Amino acid sequence: MIKFWQRRFKSNVLTENLEFDDQLKHIKKELKESIHIKFAGSLAIRMVDSGSCNACEAECNALDNPYYDLHRLGIYFVASPRHADVILLSGVITLNMLSHAQDAYEQMGSPKWLITLGDCPVGDGVFKEHFAYKANAKEYFKVDFHIAGCPPNPESIIRGLLDFIKTI
Amino acid sequence: MRLIARFAKDRGTHFDVITVYNGKTDVQQCDKNKPLIESLTKKYPAAIWFERKMFDDFGIQVEGAFDTRPLLHHERFPKNIHPMLKNFNDKSLDLVEPTAYPYERINGDGIFEVAVGPIHAGIIESGHFQFSQAGEDILHLEVRHFYKYRGIEKLLENKTLDEAKAIIERISGNESVAYQIAFFEITAQAWHVEIPIHIRKRNALLLELQRVISHLTSLGFIPNDAGFEAALAICSKLSEAARRVMQRITGHRFGFAAIGFEIKEIDIEDFSLYLDSLQKDINWFEDWITDIPSLWDRFDNTGKISLAKAIKYSTVGVVARASGVTQDTRDNQFYIDYGFEMANEKSLDVAARFKVRISEVKNSIVMMRNFLDNTNEKVIFKSLHDGEYNSFVESSLGELFMHVQIKDSLIERFFVRDPSFVNWQALHTMMDGNIIADFPLINKSCDLSYAGNDL
Numbered sequence: 018m019i020k021f022w023q024r025r026f027k028s029n030v031l032t033e034n035l036e037f038d039d040q041l042k043h044i045k046k047e048l049k050e051s052i053h054i055k056f057a058g059s060l061a062i063r064m065v066d067s068g069s070c071n072a073c074e075a076e077c078n079a080l081d082n083p084y085y086d087l088h089r090l091g092i093y094f095v096a097s098p099r100h101a102d103v104i105l106l107s108g109v110i111t112l113n114m115l116s117h118a119q120d121a122y123e124q125m126g127s128p129k130w131l132i133t134l135g136d137c138p139v140g141d142g143v144f145k146e147h148f149a150y151k152a153n154a155k156e157y158f159k160v161d162f163h164i165a166g167c168p169p170n171p172e173s174i175i176r177g178l179l180d181f182i183k184t185i
Numbered sequence: 186m187r188l189i190a191r192f193a194k195d196r197g198t199h200f201d202v203i204t205v206y207n208g209k210t211d212v213q214q215c216d217k218n219k220p221l222i223e224s225l226t227k228k229y230p231a232a233i234w235f236e237r238k239m240f241d242d243f244g245i246q247v248e249g250a251f252d253t254r255p256l257l258h259h260e261r262f263p264k265n266i267h268p269m270l271k272n273f274n275d276k277s278l279d280l281v282e283p284t285a286y287p288y289e290r291i292n293g294d295g296i297f298e299v300a301v302g303p304i305h306a307g308i309i310e311s312g313h314f315q316f317s318q319a320g321e322d323i324l325h326l327e328v329r330h331f332y333k334y335r336g337i338e339k340l341l342e343n344k345t346l347d348e349a350k351a352i353i354e355r356i357s358g359n360e361s362v363a364y365q366i367a368f369f370e371i372t373a374q375a376w377h378v379e380i381p382i383h384i385r386k387r388n389a390l391l392l393e394l395q396r397v398i399s400h401l402t403s404l405g406f407i408p409n410d411a412g413f414e415a416a417l418a419i420c421s422k423l424s425e426a427a428r429r430v431m432q433r434i435t436g437h438r439f440g441f442a443a444i445g446f447e448i449k450e451i452d453i454e455d456f457s458l459y460l461d462s463l464q465k466d467i468n469w470f471e472d473w474i475t476d477i478p479s480l481w482d483r484f485d486n487t488g489k490i491s492l493a494k495a496i497k498y499s500t501v502g503v504v505a506r507a508s509g510v511t512q513d514t515r516d517n518q519f520y521i522d523y524g525f526e527m528a529n530e531k532s533l534d535v536a537a538r539f540k541v542r543i544s545e546v547k548n549s550i551v552m553m554r555n556f557l558d559n560t561n562e563k564v565i566f567k568s569l570h571d572g573e574y575n576s577f578v579e580s581s582l583g584e585l586f587m588h589v590q591i592k593d594s595l596i597e598r599f600f601v602r603d604p605s606f607v608n609w610q611a612l613h614t615m616m617d618g619n620i621i622a623d624f625p626l627i628n629k630s631c632d633l634s635y636a637g638n639d640l
């Protein structure tokens with residue numbers, strides 16, 4: 018473990034060094050402040066994959082890497098919809114997942130929000146209406162916000178979350 | 186002989202049931218009025234899902250199968266529907282009243298079940314694991330997937346090759362480059378174009394870069410599932426850096442739309458510098474992590490699959506190579522000329538799969554250096570030929586097999602077997618003698634795709 022700390026000291030605070038993008042830095046600051054005001058410092062997100070290609074999940078995972086480190090801003094991906102303020106819904110909504118995704122939404126305590134993530138769940142992507150899935154989440158959920166992209170990159174997700182918070 | 190895939194085609198008057206082994210393909214005709222085939226499950230356990238899928242897709246019955254439960258069509262999926270039949274053209278289906286799915290059950294005193302999924306605790310894809318437990322010990326695991334069944338095979342029918350491309354690159358995002366190359370090779374065959382060497386090199390380079398991203402991600406998440414988060418911090422930084430390189434050279438973080446006959450120029454100096462730093466980082470990582478005994482305590486002897494079982498269950502990719510199977514689609518002259526060396530471990534466990542990933546990252550760096558080439562020459566197309574084409578690509582998870590039949594310049598039948606489809610079926614054999622707390626670790630060490638599996 019000593020090797021780790023040696024490297025750790027040499028590399029300084031990774032996140033600070035690598036935040037070359039000033040704009041992103043600014044957004045993060047704003048996001049942190051608005052989470053502080055509107056969500057008492059912590060925004061809990063439950064990720065639900067209802068039929069994605071898995072790239073949207075990979076980008077959400079990337080949000081926790083040292084470049085973005087969303088945890089620092091008070092954003093947590095939580096293990097249960099009952100702990101969540103927001104559901105991030107990714108992918109088309111397959112027949113096999115529809116009722117499970119609805120279940121997850123019902124399990125959430127109010128107030129609650131649902132954000133569609135990526136082009137899939139709103140039918141904007143390459144997956145158009147087909148027998149095995151539904152391509153429009155609006156018909157099955159009350160959608161509060163949408164983050165576009167295929168997949169939306171971590172930066173767009175961060176911007177999207179900020180824009181979402183501004184709407185409430 | 187290894188079973189690679191088994192699938193059917195609706196030929197109008199009859200069904201063809203095609204079974205692909207390495208080195209051999211069997212085609213069996215089957216009457217549409219009495220669609221019945223023999224099961225291969227006794228010899229090839231991995232045939233089970235192929236055969237259950239065939240029933241859901243076409244209504245083909247399987248004689249001698251010990252498992253005839255529906256696979257793709259879950260509790261609320263409409264009954265008696267076989268979407269892969271040519272005369273099925275519904276654009277939309279409605280859910281019906283649920284019918285219970287009988288899980289595999291072990292009866293006995295004090296035995297209980299743990300149901301996990303389809304929605305999991307972390308940021309993971311949807312799928313279900315049903316454990317039969319005696320206290321901490323796992324007695325049996327049933328992997329139940331296809332929650333994400335998008336009907337991709339049907340979706341691609343009657344599409345032009347161009348229209349299909351954007352969908353195929355989004356079958357399994359993490360393996361996008363591999364899917365694109367598989368389809369690209371099929372397209373080239375259909376156009377009667379010999380793929381020029383500089384394009385093969387570029388494709389191979391991007392494929393290795395995708396492998397690096399995927400392995401680095403796993404190298405972080407596997408220790409994380411053993412409670413060692415420091416590794417995740419290091420590796421998620423490395424994989425993000427690799428993804429940014431992918432973005433720089435293809436214009437997309439996952440390499441969507443990266444494979445084609447046009448070559449984008451790579452800044453060779455910049456890329457070489459990146460490879461140098463990656464080389465340093467991975468060497469440091471290996472040296473550091475090998476020295477954490479408490480971590481290897483969790484890795485060693487956990488989630489073993491014997492060589493005999495790895496072969497019997499037709500496993501591929503990292504899982505197979507960590508159990509001593511010397512199988513890799515890249516094991517050919519082209520790759521060997523550019524520095525390919527097959528990673529192979531014999532300890533059968535999580536540790537072996539972890540080490541295979543480290544070796545493969547190192548080998549990928551060597552190959553990527555050799556694949557660097559900015560040649561860009563025009564490729565001359567002849568005419569598109571109808572026919573049936575196959576391709577094999579080694580994705581980061583293992584061997585990917587794709588089959589496309591083209592008729593009147595449109596896709597008549599699309600079939601793909603993701604490496605996960607066979608490896609998922611072997612996962613339960615790794616549970617023997619393990620406790621449920623080690624399941625996430627074992628599962629992560631295999632790092633399988635749900636989207637590519639479910640289609």
Ligand code: SF4
Pocket residue numbers: 068069070071072073107108109134135136137138142166167168169355358
């Ligand atoms: S929006 Fe794009 S990246 Fe996201 S799940 Fe759909 S196809 Fe994949």
